[in-house]
Amino acid sequence: METADEIIARLTSELEDAQLEKVQAAEYGLQVLEENRQLQHQYEDLEHQLEATQHELENARHEFDLSTKALHTTKSKTKKAFCEGELREDSLEKQCKDIE
Numbered sequence: 001m002e003t004a005d006e007i008i009a010r011l012t013s014e015l016e017d018a019q020l021e022k023v024q025a026a027e028y029g030l031q032v033l034e035e036n037r038q039l040q041h042q043y044e045d046l047e048h049q050l051e052a053t054q055h056e057l058e059n060a061r062h063e064f065d066l067s068t069k070a071l072h073t074t075k076s077k078t079k080k081a082f083c084e085g086e087l088r089e090d091s092l093e094k095q096c097k098d099i100e
Contacts, residue, residue: 002010
């Protein structure tokens with residue numbers, strides 16, 4: 001059977017162990033909270049990057065659409081000018097033949 005001093009010593013040791021476990025659990029909890037805060041910050045940064053990239057992509061698509069329209073317009077005008085030039089050339093050749 002334990003004596004009173006042995007019981008006190010055992011209970012004191014168990015209490016110190018329990019207090020140490022609480023301190024370790026609290027430190028671990030603080031680490032988890034800090035990691036969570038860092039991950040939240042990283043997530044927010046990535047969200048901002050995603051929004052910026054989507055905005056850039058939207059702008060690039062708009063610029064591409066404008067460039068494509070301008071290219072088609074230029075192509076159409078060039079084709080029209082070429083056809084008008086051929087008609088003018090044919091007309092001038094005919095006038096030359098008529099003069100001869």
